[in-house]
Amino acid sequence: MVPLSWYLVLSAILFCLGVFGFLLKRNIITIFMSIELMLNAVNLSFIAFANYWNAHAGQKLASGREIVGLSGHVFVFFVMVVAAAEAAVGLAIIIAVFRTRETLNVDRVNLLKL
């Protein structure tokens, strides 16, 4: 059985890739993908934790509560649904921006900056 820490390390690597992609890339599509990557890295850690808890389902914690599985999975579904909605809105914004500015470089899209 693969230990929990391996999943978490992988999740951290993916998250860091997302962060650096967000910070370093100029193309707004790539930045958008980096955000998705970060979300999914978090999803991965959620799944890993949920699985970890499931392995111990039925046992009792020190506080006396019984461990139940599945709750972690539910959060992942929430995140995926919200990410899908965000992707729809975000891509629509990107298309609108591209139509007016004819560029995908975020450094050129700085009208909000004073």
Next chain:
Amino acid sequence: MTDNLQLWVIPLLPLVGAAINGFFGRRFKNSMVSTIALLFTAASFGLAARAVMMAWPHESGPHMTLPHIETLGTWIQAGSFSAPFGFYLDQLSMIMVLVVTGVGFLIHIYAVGYMSHEGGFYRFFAYLNLFMFFMLTLVLANNYLLMFVGWEGVGLASYLLIGFYFQKNSAADAGKKAFIVNRIGDFAFLIGMFLLIQHFGTLNYEGLFKTIADGHYAPEAGWGFLTITALCLMFGATGKSAQVPLYVWLPDAMEGPTPVSALIHAATMVTAGIYMIARSHAIFNLAPHALEIVAIIGCITAIFAATMGMAQTDIKRVLAYSTVSQLGYMFLACGAAAYSAAIFHLMTHAFFKALLFLGAGSVIHALSGEQDMRRMGGLRKVIPRTFWVMTIATIAIAGIPPFAGFFSKDQILGEVFASKTAGPIMWVVGVITAGITSFYMFRLWFMTFFGERRPDAELGDHHLMPAPVAASSHGSDDSHGQDDHGHDSHGTSGVHESPWIMIGPLVVLAILSFIGGWVGVPAFMGGHNEIEHFLAPVMDSGSAAGGENVPIVKVLEFATPPEPRPHNEEWMLAGTSVGAALFGLFFAWLLYYKSPGLPDKITSKIHGLYLVVLHKYYMDEGYGFLFVKPLLALSTIVFWKGIDQSVIDGLVNGAGTASQGIGNELRRMQSGNIRSYAAWVAFGGAAVVAYMIWLGVR
């Protein structure tokens, strides 16, 4: 008979007049303004006369008990100390109220004529009424604190009226000088009041004097608490009453309009200090050293100011120095514990000095603003009415019987001679001063009214003299805009007698100057000296309260002469002072009428001394060098450039510069670059994670 005299109305009426004229007078006609001002002053005079009549002590005993005290309510209450809005009527304040309202009313009438061509007519009368309000508060208050309100108020009114022609630099400066010099004395007065509060816990006359009279206090041999307090009060009085060393403001105060000089700087306000000392006589009687110092100061002031008056050529300045000198007499009388004599002289002086100033004003009016006596002369025939009233005033001030000045001055000199705190040496100085007084007053009289008319007299030989006040502004070329004053001032034809509205008050004052002294005809001349008997209950209240106590007997040693003096000695003293007066008259006649060239010869003989006197002993220069310049330097270098500019401004500007710099640095964080924000967020998140790891590892 009602017991309530409504004393508070007496001061309030002029205040109402001042308020009406001050707030709305700009839109009124001159006649309306003068009607309001005169009406309220006259009403105040009438009420004062009624109050005095009702409270007048009779043979069969007074109608009401004196002192009569009316309290309206509490003004200040702090712990056990309280100061009421209270009014105090006794024989002393009766005289003061009558003098203030009476002379004040006459001068108001005169001012209607005198000021008729001046701008700011309503302003003038508003200030004048305001002055009346404060002066009446001063003399009617029943505690020192309320008196101090009046005291400061008359200072304010004096400042406003000296600087009445505020467009003239000299007038504005003179106003400031008067105010500041008075503040120095007021400071001492305040300290004296604090000492009284600290020691007695009250400032009410009644409580204060009763405590003192109860006999727990012996006259202080050394420099005790009461002496210090008395000296503080005295120093306050030197400011207001223009004594050495604080007299310097009064001659400059002549920049104000002449009725102001008459009312404030001769008849009433400057006597406030004398009144205050007479009111505080219970304290002074227990402080013989303080009395000695009062006498010395009065003596020095009297003779110094008199000598300065000899060399002045501005008619009003002569009278100003004469006022200082006469106030010195009153101080001397206070120092000799002869308070009744001081108040008597205060009263007669109010009459004849007001008359002299108003007469001088009439002369100035007639000559279209000329104030230099060397440009006058020969006015006797031209303005005869002014001439006659001035003659009466001059004889009165010179101390020639039976005019008013003689009796009061003689009483002062007699008391000084017999006093333990003054003594014969000061009597000699007083007699010499009387001679000098007579000399400079008759000099004024001869220079103004006799000899040739000399409107264009060459003043070059006195080029060291500061230019007379109005001489420059009213040249002889008729170019000035005052319509009535605009006719030719070269010949006698241009000189005009003043209107009756000005002469009327002069005549009344002349009658008072003539007969005013008869209330104090001394016993050796067959009189009863009514004024001294009248004032006796006030002045002897200290001894009346506890006659058996030993300390009080000691008080009496200082307070009153030990026994009646022999009549021939009195005759001798009176004769000497009259002789001195006649001597002064003779010299004035010799030098300024018989042989007018003689004064120049004499002054060139003793040129150095003459210059010193002409420059008023360089007192102003000395004060400037000793106090004003060091203070100015201290303020400029330390307080302005040192503390204000470097410390305070530095702090304020430093706070500004610091926040600017910090903001400039912090600005860099808000670059507007989204990715740098994200980097900061990532960095922050990493820091939080690192912190949690560190927590776990620890």
